[in-house]
Amino acid sequence: MTATDRVKCIICDRMILPTTAQVNDGLCAQCVKIPRKDRETAKAVHAETNPFDRAIDMYRNLIDAIAQQTSKNYFGAICDPVFESARFYTFDNIGECFDYDEAQEIGSDEVDSIEHYLLAAQSGNSLLSPITAILRSISPSFNSQGKVIFFGSWGMGTDEIAWFIRYLNNRSTSLNYMQENDLSEIEVDALNDAFTKELNR
Ligand SMILES: [Zn+2]
Structure with missing residues (x-):
């Protein structure tokens, strides 16, 4: 598998393998640890420059x-x-x-x-x-x-x-x-x- 096959984690934009994304609902190994109820906030925080x-x-x-x-x-x-x-x-x-x-x-x-x-x-x-x-x-x-x-x-x-x-x-x-x-x-x-x-x- 090459780097171009990777996709962005939907919270933090880290590039991850499609298989990881599939298993983790589109999230990287770090972001998948965020409790489900906190994920919207995590996404909003990440989108904020400060x-x-x-x-x-x-x-x-x-x-x-x-x-x-x-x-x-x-x-x-x-x-x-x-x-x-x-x-x-x-x-x-x-x-x-x-x-x-x-x-x-x-x-x-x-x-x-x-x-x-x-x-x-x-x-x-x-x-x-x-x-x-x-x-x-x-x-x-x-x-x-x-x-x-x-x-x-x-x-x-x-x-x-x-x-x-x-x-x-x-x-x-x-x-x-x-x-x-x-x-x-x-x-x-x-x-x-x-x-x-x-x-x-
Ligand atoms: Zn992530």
């Missing part, structure tokens, strides 16, 4: 839509510790930490489908910088209503939560949070180097 940018667009549309749905005081994103996935929550109040029992998640179905997409893209990129950029764009309208935008990960300390509240919101909003939680600005400033580096990665 799947991560596409995922960020999906997050932007989602945040714009769900941000308006809350009457709570706090709206924002909580991530895993390396910021590779983000979910969206509202709180009446954030005290010294993110309390799971106090949180109300919104947009969970939409987030599931974005995560599904990101998983297929295997981007492994940090969402820290893109998601905070989106949150910063909506914070002025929240702040004008006395509401607060937040970003973080479960288990963050008060100083870390305050750092992101200061990064995302106007001055008086962040001063309020620090005051309510007996935090000095010096304590928050101590995180400047670490988080600035993280944001510019």
